[in-house]
Amino acid sequence: MLVAAAASAIPASLVTTQAKASGEEITLDDLKSMEKIAGISFSDEERKRVLAEIRGARSGFAGIRKQPITATVEPSTTFHPLGGGSISGARVRARRTPSNPARRGTDEDVAFLPLKDLAHLIETKQVSPVELTELYLSRLKKYGDRLLCVITLTEDLAMEQARRAEQEIKAGKYRGPLHGIPYGIKDLFSTKGIPTTWGAGPFEHQVFDYDATVVERLNAAGAILVAKLSCGSLAQGDVWFRGTTKNPWNPKQGSSGSSAGSAAATAAGLVGFSIGTETYGSITSPSVRCRVTGFRPTYGRVSRYGAMGLSYTMDKVGPICRDVEDCALVFAAICGADSKDLASVDRSFEYPHRLSLKKLRVGWVGPESGLTSDSVLKLLREAGATIKPVKFSPMPDGVNQILNVEAGSAFDEFTRGEAIHDLKNSSWPETFRASRYIPGVEYLQAQRARTLLMHKFEEEFGDLDLVVGGGVLGPILGHCNYCGHPQVALPFGDDGKGNSQSRSLVGRLYRDDELLTIAKFVQGQFDFHRRRPDLSKI
Numbered sequence: 001m002l003v004a005a006a007a008s009a010i011p012a013s014l015v016t017t018q019a020k021a022s023g024e025e026i027t028l029d030d031l032k033s034m035e036k037i038a039g040i041s042f043s044d045e046e047r048k049r050v051l052a053e054i055r056g057a058r059s060g061f062a063g064i065r066k067q068p069i070t071a072t073v074e075p076s077t078t079f080h081p082l083g084g085g086s087i088s089g090a091r092v093r094a095r096r097t098p099s100n101p102a103r104r105g106t107d108e109d110v111a112f113l114p115l116k117d118l119a120h121l122i123e124t125k126q127v128s129p130v131e132l133t134e135l136y137l138s139r140l141k142k143y144g145d146r147l148l149c150v151i152t153l154t155e156d157l158a159m160e161q162a163r164r165a166e167q168e169i170k171a172g173k174y175r176g177p178l179h180g181i182p183y184g185i186k187d188l189f190s191t192k193g194i195p196t197t198w199g200a201g202p203f204e205h206q207v208f209d210y211d212a213t214v215v216e217r218l219n220a221a222g223a224i225l226v227a228k229l230s231c232g233s234l235a236q237g238d239v240w241f242r243g244t245t246k247n248p249w250n251p252k253q254g255s256s257g258s259s260a261g262s263a264a265a266t267a268a269g270l271v272g273f274s275i276g277t278e279t280y281g282s283i284t285s286p287s288v289r290c291r292v293t294g295f296r297p298t299y300g301r302v303s304r305y306g307a308m309g310l311s312y313t314m315d316k317v318g319p320i321c322r323d324v325e326d327c328a329l330v331f332a333a334i335c336g337a338d339s340k341d342l343a344s345v346d347r348s349f350e351y352p353h354r355l356s357l358k359k360l361r362v363g364w365v366g367p368e369s370g371l372t373s374d375s376v377l378k379l380l381r382e383a384g385a386t387i388k389p390v391k392f393s394p395m396p397d398g399v400n401q402i403l404n405v406e407a408g409s410a411f412d413e414f415t416r417g418e419a420i421h422d423l424k425n426s427s428w429p430e431t432f433r434a435s436r437y438i439p440g441v442e443y444l445q446a447q448r449a450r451t452l453l454m455h456k457f458e459e460e461f462g463d464l465d466l467v468v469g470g471g472v473l474g475p476i477l478g479h480c481n482y483c484g485h486p487q488v489a490l491p492f493g494d495d496g497k498g499n500s501q502s503r504s505l506v507g508r509l510y511r512d513d514e515l516l517t518i519a520k521f522v523q524g525q526f527d528f529h530r531r532r533p534d535l536s537k538i
Contacts, residue, residue: 026055038439065413072305075409078342079313081299081484081509082454086337086346094332094351096120096177097325107135111269112532115326118272119177122169129169129180129224132272133162136182136226139270144227146538147246147268149261151187152195152228158182161224168222177329179222184271186262187228188235190306191215198308199231199240199258200426202419212306213338214275214317221333226271229261233426234411235282235310241424247289248533250498256289258282262320263290268535273321273330277307279314280403280481284472284489287320288502291491293529294320295327298510299484300345302331303338311406313343313447314481323529324488324520325351331512352520353513358384360518363461365390365469365476376468376503379525390467392460395478396449398442402482405443408435454483466515467506476506486512488519491528 031047031054042050099120104110110118110127121127137155144150165180190196190208197204215225230245232238238245238260245260247253248268255264259276263286266274276283278296287294295318302317309315319330328351337346362385364371371377377387408431414420415432423429457479461467472489473480480487485506492501505522507515523529 026051026058034439037437038442065416069413071309072340074309074312074342079299079484080343080345082458083509084300084345084484087348090336090346090348092332092335092349094177094328094349096329097352108269111135111139112322114323114529115181115273115321115329116177118181119179119329122180123174125169129162129165130159132180133158133182133224133226136271139268140184140227140265143268143270143535143538144265147248147251147255147264148240148243149230149245149255149264149268149270150184150227151197151199151230151240151242151261154191154194154225154227157194158224158226161219165222165224175220175222176333178218178333180224181222181272182224182226183218183273183275184227184229184262184265185215185225185275186231186259186277188231188277188308189215189228189275191225191228194228196228196308197241198234200233200423201241202414202422204241208306210306213303213340214334215306217334218275223333227265229265229271229274231262232258232260232282233423234428235277235279235308236426236428238286239425246538247500248535248538249291249494249500251538252498253289256286259286259294259320263287263292263294266290266292266320266322267533269532273319273326275330275334276318276320277304278316278318278481279311281472281477283316283318283320284477284487284504287489288472288491288504289500291493291500291502291528291531291533292320293323293327293491293523294318294489295324295331295516296480296487297331297335297512298347298486300343301335301347301349301510301512303334303336303341303344305338305340305344309410311403312410313406314403316481316484324490324516324523327488328352328513328516328520331516347510349513351513351516353517355514355517356384357518357521360385360466361464362387363390363464363467364388365392365467365473370470374468375526376522379522380468383521390460390462390464392476392479393456395453395482398446399449399453399482400478401438401443401446402450404431404435405438405446408432408438450482453479457483457485461508465508465511466518469504469506471502471504473504473506480506483509485509486515488515490519490523491531492526493528493531 189212235258237257238254245255247255262274262276267290283294283296338344
């Protein structure tokens with residue numbers, strides 16, 4: 001399951017009726033049935049002693065449902081990866097490496113430039129924010145519907161922000177590398193006065209009166225919002241209420257999920273960069289499919305406030321860009337603690353990070369033959385790194401219950417209402433309902449098993465600085481998401497049959513700057529990130 005981002009409470013206007021709890025008394029036979037589901041067994045005498053308490057608990061459920069639990073309310077338990085929490089004196093610095101395009105080139109050339117080159121053109125006034133915004137809006141209008149990657153074009157807001165950026169830059173008030181750069185954001189983030197649909201028909205007309213923290217921080221950096229990009233319905237897959245978002249490299253394929261539109265729009269040169277979310281593969285998977293560079297940061301490094309909550313302890317926010325340095329520059333603008341997200345932390349980030357490749361210790365997750373034949377490993381070995389194969393213990397059975405229970409909680413009111421029947425092409429209704437049958441004790445036991453998983457993963461990671469593998473690193477994708485580790489997906493061409501190839505790098509917790517610096521070195525030795533899809537085929 002590929003999902004990413006969500007906290008749910010369906011607007012009252014969408015709820016026509018509430019499923020009412022049965023008025024029938026709970027019986028001993030009912031308890032026996034629940035015991036069967038939970039895989040436990042009590043005696044009749046033991047059941048009789050707890051029956052009154054269980055009957056009373058049901059009225060408590062009703063009392064909780066009357067509380068104003070809105071989309072931004074999270075449980076009072078907060079998840080931090082091992083060694084988590086803010087660090088006093090944390091600093092964030094990201095330096096744009098020198099950029100000097102020989103010439104501006106055609107509009108098509110400009111549209112596909114990496115962020116640092118766009119920033120150079122804007123700072124040196126070779127291109128204006130207004131001109132660049134008009135270029136990307138034009139491309140969004142031309143290709144957005146063909147790719148089904150745009151849900152809402154934010155043209156009026158974009159032109160207002162572009163004019164402001166242009167005036168500021170002319171006045172010598174340059175804010176940094178994101179100033180005047182048009183971007184798109186996955187339509188899971190609240191944007192004041194603009195629809196936030198979560199990719200789902202029942203929420204098509206949902207509008208919030210506030211901006212998500214990520215949107216606020218990008219506004220402060222001077223970036224220009226040109227589009228709310230498609231996401232799979234309630235953060236699942238690449239199918240939303242108007243259809244399937246396409247992969248620009250192979251339109252016969254969907255762009256994968258659920259940051260589908262963010263990856264597709266970036267790959268097609270429709271935005272300067274984009275923002276996605278990941279719960280379990282939703283930044284890395286579409287980045288792989290669409291041959292762009294996706295960065296999932298350490299859990300908690302970017303505020304989730306204002307993003308649709310799917311899993312309180314797993315949702316992560318990150319950039320999807322054309323190259324690694326783009327990701328670093330965007331991350332520097334959006335990272336840091338936020339009082340509205342208690343899981344968010346302040347940690348230092350310095351890009352490019354100082355490190356010695358000769359001292360690098362790399363683990364390889366892949367076939368044994370790859371140790372000598374894989375081009376990335378050859379490159380790192382030539383740079384002096386030590387390479388060794390590594391295998392990780394599988395995740396404990398049942399840990400995935402965490403995601404399902406948290407999703408069921410996030411969408412509880414929606415699940416009990418009538419609007420859920422209008423959710424099409426999605427298996428979420430079954431998941432939300434099934435989560436009701438997972439006992440609270442088992443959820444907490446799964447969280448405890450997760451703690452063991454985190455310690456085991458760290459132990460097996462050992463003294464490695466990073467782990468490298470193909471695709472989304474399927475064997476440890478779950479480990480990385482449940483343990484909170486950062487990951488970069490790098491495009492690596494195709495297999496000659498239209499299927500995208502990639503390499504993924506997983507770093508140590510909170511050492512996001514080291515991971516991005518290494519990933520930039522690797523990417524810079526190849527040209528896969530500079531290639532463009534043939535948009536005449538869509």
